[in-house]
Amino acid sequence: MRVLRLIAATILCVATQAARADDIEPTWRESALATVPAGYVAGTAYRTEASTGYLAVYPATSNDPKSPASVFAARQTLVVALTPDEKRAVSAELKPRVEADPADDDGDYAKLHAELAGKRATLPEGTEPCDLGAWSIDKDPNGLNVRAEPSVKARVLGTLPPPYRLKLGGSENTPDGGWLTEFRIIGFKDGWFLIEGAKPPGKDYEDEKRYPRNAPKPYAGRGWVASNKVGANFANGYTRAGGLFQAPFVDAKWMPAQREFGGPIDGDGGPKRLLACSGYWGLVESHDGVRGWWRSLCSNQVTNCS
Numbered sequence: 443m444r445v446l447r448l449i450a451a452t453i454l455c456v457a458t459q460a461a462r463a464d465d466i467e468p469t470w471r472e473s474a475l476a477t478v479p480a481g482y483v484a485g486t487a488y489r490t491e492a493s494t495g496y497l498a499v500y501p502a503t504s505n506d507p508k509s510p511a512s513v514f515a516a517r518q519t520l521v522v523a524l525t526p527d528e529k530r531a532v533s534a535e536l537k538p539r540v541e542a543d544p545a546d547d548d549g550d551y552a553k554l555h556a557e558l559a560g561k562r563a564t565l566p567e568g569t570e571p572c573d574l575g576a577w578s579i580d581k582d583p584n585g586l587n588v589r590a591e592p593s594v595k596a597r598v599l600g601t602l603p604p605p606y607r608l609k610l611g612g613s614e615n616t617p618d619g620g621w622l623t624e625f626r627i628i629g630f631k632d633g634w635f636l637i638e639g640a641k642p643p644g645k646d647y648e649d650e651k652r653y654p655r656n657a658p659k660p661y662a663g664r665g666w667v668a669s670n671k672v673g674a675n676f677a678n679g680y681t682r683a684g685g686l687f688q689a690p691f692v693d694a695k696w697m698p699a700q701r702e703f704g705g706p707i708d709g710d711g712g713p714k715r716l717l718a719c720s721g722y723w724g725l726v727e728s729h730d731g732v733r734g735w736w737r738s739l740c741s742n743q744v745t746n747c748s
Contacts, residue, residue, distance in 0.1 A: 477534035500689035572719035575741035588665035592634030600661020677747035679737030686734025690723035699728035
């Protein structure tokens with residue numbers, strides 16, 4: 443159902459984002475930047491009305507993996523008093539933001555995040571709800587430990603296999619380094635991802651009849667893995683491609699970022715690092731060192747995730 447809703451919204455989202463890419467910032471935004479409070483970063487000037495401007499702002503620490511922003515947290519806006527001709531800022535005040543996000547016109551992700559927020563009680567205390575596809579990048583021959591709590595001292599529940607190649611007759615699509623073990627990320631806390639549903643490496647991509655019965659089997663239950671052992675690919679989150687957002691919102695500051703072999707990031711390939719998550723957003727570091735948020739990550743190892 444979630445996939446169907448996203449597909450149904452695709453045409454509207456693409457059209458909206460294309461139009462938005464051509465938008466010209468209102469004249470008053472430049473002068474309003476001087477009024478942004480310390481500790482905040484300006485995003486989009488998303489509305490002008492009756493000599494009042496509204497500027498999206500987010501905490502400067504929103505893309506810090508030690509204090510990542512939450513898509514579920516209360517938001518604020520900088521309400522800017524303008525000159526009568528609406529060309530220059532006179533004063534500004536930080537206020538709670540209560541109106542719907544004009545940059546998410548279809549409202550689909552707002553609904554999906556509301557559903558995730560409702561599941562918070564089913565997660566360990568202090569866990570940030572997430573929903574992303576990912577895989578283990580750990581090459582330790584003993585596998586990646588899945589722990590009972592987000593700590594290296596916690597009990598090991600099981601392991602996730604390292605990259606795996608079929609010894610005989612494997613698919614021609616097998617990645618050079620072997621198949622990675624995929625899973626769902628359902629939460630984040632203090633540098634650890636809460637995961638579940640791990641699948642045998644490569645089983646979904648190989649001929650079922652030729653997949654070895656003695657292939658490594660991962661721990662498929664719920665548990666914690668260190669964030670620096672996890673990777674993923676970019677998927678189409680129906681936002682502006684080519685860069686990352688400073689906070690997990692489409693009206694946050696946008697920063698150009700590059701793919702591994704050059705060119706703006708898009709739905710082909712993945713980030714250099716996956717650092718944190720919130721809802722359907724992943725906090726990542728691009729291959730040219732830009733740190734920010736991308737909406738929607740997947741674990742498809744054969745094709746892109748557009």
